[in-house]
Amino acid sequence: MTGTTRRHFLAATSAALFASPFIPKAWAAGSRDPRLLVVILRGGLDGLGAVMPIGDPDFAALRADFQSPRLGEAHRLDAMFALNPSMPALANLYDRKEALIFHAVATPYRARSHFDGQEVLENGMPKSGTGEDSGWLNRALAAMQPQKGVRLAPKRGLAVAATTPLILRGAAPVESWQPQAMNYARADTLQRLEALYDARDLKLAAALREGARVDLFLGDEPSMKRLQQEAPASSKGFALAANAAARLMAAPDGPRIAVMNFDGWDTHTAEGPYDGRLAKNLVALDEGVTALRTGMGPVWSDTSVLIITEFGRTARVNGTKGTDHGNGGVAFLVGGRVNGGRVIADWPGLSEKALFEDRDLAPTTDMRAVLKGLLADQLDIDEKTLGSTIFPGSEQVRPMRGLIRA
Amino acid sequence: MEPTHPSLLAVGRFGLGVSKDGPPSDPRADVERQLDVALPSYRGELRDTPGQLRTMVERRQYQREKINEKVAANREAQRKGGADVAAAGTGGGEMAGGEMAAGGGMAGDGDMAMDGGMDRRQKRDKRRGEFDIDLSGVAKANNRAEDFHAWLEAVRDSPCPYQERLALYWGNHFTVAAVKGKVAITVGPFQREVVRPNVLGSFHDMLVASTTHPSMIFYLDNERSIGPKSKVGQRGKRGVNENLAREVLELHSLGADGGYTQADVTSFAKVLSGWTVDLNPESDACGTTVFKEAWHEPGAKTILGKRYADDGEGQLRAVLKDLAEHPSTARHVSRRFSRAFVADDASPALLTALERSFTDTNGDLKALARTLVRHDEAWSTPPAKLRPPIEFVASVARLLDATPRPPVPYVALVAMGQPYLTAPSPKGWSDDDDAWATSDGIKTRLDWAQDLSARHADRLNMKQLVDTQLAGLLSDETRTAVLRGESQEQALTLLLLSPDFQRR
Numbered sequence: 001m002t003g004t005t006r007r008h009f010l011a012a013t014s015a016a017l018f019a020s021p022f023i024p025k026a027w028a029a030g031s032r033d034p035r036l037l038v039v040i041l042r043g044g045l046d047g048l049g050a051v052m053p054i055g056d057p058d059f060a061a062l063r064a065d066f067q068s069p070r071l072g073e074a075h076r077l078d079a080m081f082a083l084n085p086s087m088p089a090l091a092n093l094y095d096r097k098e099a100l101i102f103h104a105v106a107t108p109y110r111a112r113s114h115f116d117g118q119e120v121l122e123n124g125m126p127k128s129g130t131g132e133d134s135g136w137l138n139r140a141l142a143a144m145q146p147q148k149g150v151r152l153a154p155k156r157g158l159a160v161a162a163t164t165p166l167i168l169r170g171a172a173p174v175e176s177w178q179p180q181a182m183n184y185a186r187a188d189t190l191q192r193l194e195a196l197y198d199a200r201d202l203k204l205a206a207a208l209r210e211g212a213r214v215d216l217f218l219g220d221e222p223s224m225k226r227l228q229q230e231a232p233a234s235s236k237g238f239a240l241a242a243n244a245a246a247r248l249m250a251a252p253d254g255p256r257i258a259v260m261n262f263d264g265w266d267t268h269t270a271e272g273p274y275d276g277r278l279a280k281n282l283v284a285l286d287e288g289v290t291a292l293r294t295g296m297g298p299v300w301s302d303t304s305v306l307i308i309t310e311f312g313r314t315a316r317v318n319g320t321k322g323t324d325h326g327n328g329g330v331a332f333l334v335g336g337r338v339n340g341g342r343v344i345a346d347w348p349g350l351s352e353k354a355l356f357e358d359r360d361l362a363p364t365t366d367m368r369a370v371l372k373g374l375l376a377d378q379l380d381i382d383e384k385t386l387g388s389t390i391f392p393g394s395e396q397v398r399p400m401r402g403l404i405r406a
Numbered sequence: 407m408e409p410t411h412p413s414l415l416a417v418g419r420f421g422l423g424v425s426k427d428g429p430p431s432d433p434r435a436d437v438e439r440q441l442d443v444a445l446p447s448y449r450g451e452l453r454d455t456p457g458q459l460r461t462m463v464e465r466r467q468y469q470r471e472k473i474n475e476k477v478a479a480n481r482e483a484q485r486k487g488g489a490d491v492a493a494a495g496t497g498g499g500e501m502a503g504g505e506m507a508a509g510g511g512m513a514g515d516g517d518m519a520m521d522g523g524m525d526r527r528q529k530r531d532k533r534r535g536e537f538d539i540d541l542s543g544v545a546k547a548n549n550r551a552e553d554f555h556a557w558l559e560a561v562r563d564s565p566c567p568y569q570e571r572l573a574l575y576w577g578n579h580f581t582v583a584a585v586k587g588k589v590a591i592t593v594g595p596f597q598r599e600v601v602r603p604n605v606l607g608s609f610h611d612m613l614v615a616s617t618t619h620p621s622m623i624f625y626l627d628n629e630r631s632i633g634p635k636s637k638v639g640q641r642g643k644r645g646v647n648e649n650l651a652r653e654v655l656e657l658h659s660l661g662a663d664g665g666y667t668q669a670d671v672t673s674f675a676k677v678l679s680g681w682t683v684d685l686n687p688e689s690d691a692c693g694t695t696v697f698k699e700a701w702h703e704p705g706a707k708t709i710l711g712k713r714y715a716d717d718g719e720g721q722l723r724a725v726l727k728d729l730a731e732h733p734s735t736a737r738h739v740s741r742r743f744s745r746a747f748v749a750d751d752a753s754p755a756l757l758t759a760l761e762r763s764f765t766d767t768n769g770d771l772k773a774l775a776r777t778l779v780r781h782d783e784a785w786s787t788p789p790a791k792l793r794p795p796i797e798f799v800a801s802v803a804r805l806l807d808a809t810p811r812p813p814v815p816y817v818a819l820v821a822m823g824q825p826y827l828t829a830p831s832p833k834g835w836s837d838d839d840d841a842w843a844t845s846d847g848i849k850t851r852l853d854w855a856q857d858l859s860a861r862h863a864d865r866l867n868m869k870q871l872v873d874t875q876l877a878g879l880l881s882d883e884t885r886t887a888v889l890r891g892e893s894q895e896q897a898l899t900l901l902l903l904s905p906d907f908q909r910r
Contacts, residue, residue: 042831111668112648113656115833129663133838161823164844176844182813182821182853189856189896193903196887201905203843204792211849231825263830264585268627268647319645320630325652 034302034337034378035249037292038137038167038259039242041285041309042118042233043266047329048315048361049273050087050282051101051343055080058350065317068274077101081343085274086282089290093334097341100333100403102370104345106311106363112325114266117310122167124368126393134170139390140375141172141257158255160232160245168259175210175255177248178232178241184215214248233261235284242288246295249303262288265309269320289334301336304378304404308367314359315350328361331370337378339405366397373400409788409909413878418789418910419747420779421567423801428875438779440566441772445573445602448556455595455620456693458547462591463687465544472539550584551816553594554826558815562803569605572775574796575746577601577827579739580616580658581834582625584827588683592621593827609739609769610730617654617726618695620683626650626832633679633703646703651675653832659729661738670710676703677714677721697722736764739774746837747778749787756783789909792842794835795822797910798851802858802902805875806866810858818854823847848903855902856895863894868901880906 049066052074053059074082075091081103083091093099109120109128116128124136141157156173159165168174185193190212197205232241241260248254264281271278289305296303312329328348334340346364348354356362372386376399387395416433417424430436453461561570577597584590600619604612616622623629631647632639639645651674656662680702684691697719706715712728714721729735740760744752763770763777778784793801799819802810809815819826823846829835836842872880872888880888884904891897901907 112671113652113662114831115656116662159844176846178823178846182818182850182857185849185852185856185899186896188892189899190852192887192891192896193852193900196883196900196904199883200881201909203840204848204905204908207843207845207848208852210845211847211852214845215849233830261830268649269630318647319632319634319639320627320647324648 032302033299034256034304035296035299036137036257036374036378037245037249037303037305039285039288039305039307040118040121040165040167040259040261041265041307042261042263043114043309044117044311044313044325045265045309045329046267046271046273046278046323047103047309047312049271049278049313049323050084051077051103051330052082052084053080053103053347053350054082056347056350062315062350063273063317065321066271066273070274070279077343080345080347084279084282086279087286089286090332090334093289093293094341098334098336098338099340100338101343102331102333102345102365102367103343104328104348104361104363105331105365105367105370106328107367109311110327112311112327114310114325117325119166121308121310121367122165124371124391124394133166135165135167136371136390137167137257137259138170138172138174140379140381141168142170143381143385143389144379156255158245158248158258160241160258160260165259165261168257173206175214177211177214177244185212231263233263235262235264235281238262238284239287239291243291243295246292250296250299267313268318268322268324271317271322304333304335304338304374306371306374307332307334312361315355315361316359324359326360327356328363331367333370333374333403337405339402344400365400366394368394368397369400370403372397373403375399376401377404409881410786411878412785414906415785415789415910417567417879418793419784420571422561422564422570422797423567423804423907424875424879425563425567425804426807426875428877429879434779434785437568438776440568441606441775441779443566443569445566445569445605446560446564447602448560448598450556450559452548452553452556452594452598455592455599458591458595459588459620459683459685459693460687461545461547462588463685463692465541465546467687468544469539469541547591548594550590550594550826550828551814553597554816554819555809555814557597558800558803558809561800562807562809567804568775568779570800571747571797572771573597573601573605575743576605576612576771578746578829578834578837579742580612580622581829581832582619582621582827583829583832584825586624588624589621592619592624596621597827604771606772606775607770608730609735609764609771610727612771613654613658613730614723614726616658617650617678617722618681620693620695622650623681623683623695626653628678629682631675631679631682632701633676635704636679636702637700638698639701639703646672646675646679648672648675651678654729657832657834659738660732660734661741664732664734664738666710673707673709674725677707677709677725679703681722730769733765736761736769739764739769742837743774743778748784749790750837750839753783756781790839791837791910792840792908793910794842795819795824795847795851796826798822798908801907802855805902806862808862810862812857812861813854821854822850851908852899852903855899859895859898859902863898866894866898868894868897872901876901880904 048063070085073085076082077094090099107120108126109117119128122135123132125132138157156175157168159168159174159176161176161178164174164176194205194208197208231237245258245260249256249258262285267278270276273279292305293300308331309329311325311327313323313326318324348362348364352358354362368391372391375381375386375390376383383399386399412433413429416430416437420437561567564570580600582589582593582596584593596619600612600615604615626649627647628650632645648671652671655666655671655674660666680698682696682698682701684694684696686692699718704716706713709725714724717724740757744756744760748756759777759781760774763773767773796819799815816826824835868888872885884906888897888901891900
């Protein structure tokens with residue numbers, strides 16, 4: 001028979017699989033056990049549509065084509081900014097001081113190609129085309145020092161995707177996971193294949209072992225069945241995938257660092273920031289944040305979720321009721337220890353003169369300052385490593401400290 | 407057996423796995439000979455691009471007419487004073503019949519959730535849904551599963567799997583991905599109309615066919631790119647979209663480091679303005695690409711330092727001709743080509759050979775394919791790349807001479823992380839050595855192999871399969887593991903997952 005049920009599989013192999021080399025032998029008493037999840041919004045989130053500078057005198061005119069009655073429901077964040085009404089959960093976290101928003105932020109990349117932009121966002125280099133094929137998150141993982149008071153559980157990353165995105169590629173071990181709809185291979189077949197891989201192909205051996213382990217852990221939750229029908233990086237599948245990722249990360253021997261993708265932010269046409277396509281994406285993202293919080297359970301108190309995108313979009317609306325590739329945009333940081341309730345922005349203004357190249361929100365905060373501050377606060381990585389190994393060439397970019405409560 | 411055994415590379419690096427006929431006797435000659443065979447077309451009936459788009463438009467037109475009939479009936483009933491007549495459609499009262507009729511089939515199809523903007527058109531579509539029109543008797547566009555399974559049939563006993571690999575390669579170079587409505591129903595036809603006819607033709611022809619194909623125009627948002635100084639643009643409906651221009655330069659021709667600037671992208675976008683798709687069901691051109699002079703930004707444009715005179719549609723052709731012949735294009739194509747077929751770090755010698763072939767033959771893709779096969783490095787570099795899921799599925803189909811299932815291969819592809827013609831970005835699927843060596847990917851391949859083995863293993867004699875059809879293609883360790891399988895089923899599963907079957 002083919003359909004070995006998961007229960008049989010569990011009974012047959014769980015002991016062997018969970019005798020994991022990743023479970024650390026001893027923890028320092030009282031040390032922290034932080035989690036860091038990075039969500040990449042691919043395609044370029046329209047920062048001005050998500051977090052609206054309604055206090056800026058030029059905003060209304062720039063975005064006149066995006067009028068909507070729902071604009072009135074936007075959540076006031078401070079005198080300058082209001083949060084898109086599609087994100088009530090984030091608004092709630094902001095009010096609870098568990099959400100930080102960065103505006104007019106950008107990587108050092110100043111051109112407008114998705115691929116180059118994502119490359120810089122993910123490999124952490126000062127410019128595109130360097131050929132660097134490891135990601136800053138992977139390098140951070142490799143650099144974490146267990147003796148420094150941050151308890152280091154499994155030193156490997158999780159990619160919630162079929163393939164590992166650049167941000168998490170590199171020397172530190174990474175597992176990938178996405179839901180699928182087939183029966184699980186029989187334990188005996190699995191072991192025989194592992195033996196064959198051990199003899200002939202160590203890379204495949206490692207991949208197979210991790211794959212089996214993750215499958216086993218997630219079990220057959222009803223939500224997993226639904227997730228099998230939806231792509232995890234789509235607006236329909238994101239919240240379900242986020243919940244699964246959070247449960248994996250919350251496990252005592254689960255991964256501590258993970259990355260998720262959310263595709264579909266490239267809103268060149270019919271953007272609909274308040275009641276259209278962008279709004280729908282923001283709703284899904286907002287539901288994802290809730291799912292993460294639920295899935296993390298008690299460990300939410302030491303979790304950071306960083307939400308970033310490769311670039312912002314043009315300040316003006318284009319001829320097809322959308323926006324084109326731009327520069328300055330927004331980033332979000334949410335989590336139980338986040339020192340939140342603030343929009344951090346050195347606001348450049350939106351007058352014609354203030355726009356970058358007369359088209360984009362001018363970037364005034366280097367994304368690397370945010371990332372470095374987060375890695376320093378959350379993972380206790382020292383400034384020298386941050387400036388040399390993790391973000392080479394960023395020595396002049398001071399980490400933005402105080403993002404995480406001590 | 408050495409991993410660089412010529413038979414293994416012939417069916418791996420240059421093929422889609424061994425067929426029922428077994429490995430070729432003279433591998434290098436056999437692969438080269440495949441370039442002289444005509445690439446077979448799919449069996450069975452699949453609509454072309456105009457057919458697909460026309461079917462979609464007509465289906466929508468039918469729906470619109472039925473809704474208008476219901477709206478009219480509602481109004482009539484209301485006039486007569488009926489209180490509870492709105493039941494036929496909640497949106498009926500506010501809907502102007504005239505607006506519906508003027509809509510022209512532009513919006514996304516019902517099954518096209520990814521294109522979910524709720525603009526005016528889509529709100530209208532939503533209202534249409536509330537009317538619950540019976541569309542069961544109305545023709546529907548082919549879906550991608552039909553297209554994929556027709557492809558799988560074609561490659562199963564293909565006499566020229568190398569050409570099929572080249573078609574996959576060029577289809578990925580010129581990626582169109584089914585991420586939104588009208589693209590989703592035309593990505594399949596794109597392979598049949600743009601890629602396959604030109605797979606051994608000229609790069610220039612494929613570049614022109616790709617840039618002007620409806621699927622590419624939809625995918626990269628050129629559909630409503632209107633020059634601000636054009637006739638229509640001057641009336642206020644302005645807006646040039648740069649997406650197609652940028653990706654043609656960055657991905658299809660020069661490459662990201664090919665020496666162009668943002669100004670070149672903007673100029674090229676203006677050259678492309680007005681290239682759109684006719685979706686008027688009354689038009690003879692419905693479903694085809696048209697050049698709308700009234701949308702086209704007038705005037706000369708300068709790209710890469712060269713001035714292109716105002717020449718209507720001729721302007722785009724002139725630019726594409728120069729892009730195809732540009733040295734950066736030869737370099738970009740050679741790099742990507744060698745990376746996909748041989749290794750991430752091909753030697754300068756191989757790159758130079760490919761680049762020279764491309765330049766000397768003015769982008770003759772048959773010459774390029776032959777240069778690769780004739781190069782010793784292609785036969786001495788050990789297989790480092792995992793077969794992408796689509797090649798894995800095809801290799802299983804060829805080995806078994808059957809459609810492997812359950813689940814059907816189309817679904818298996820989704821599970822293995824490579825939904826058919828749905829690459830994550832215009833860059834296409836990764837060609838990197840380890841792009842597919844992920845834990846989830848490998849485990850899913852195993853799960854699928856086990857499921858299909860249960861169905862297909864019964865009729866196989868694994869010992870015979872290993873010693874004849876796969877003679878010389880398996881390492882001793884693999885052969886031993888397979889033959890020691892406790893059942894035919896397990897033996898087949900192990901064979902399909904063996905490194906010898908997975909890598910190329």
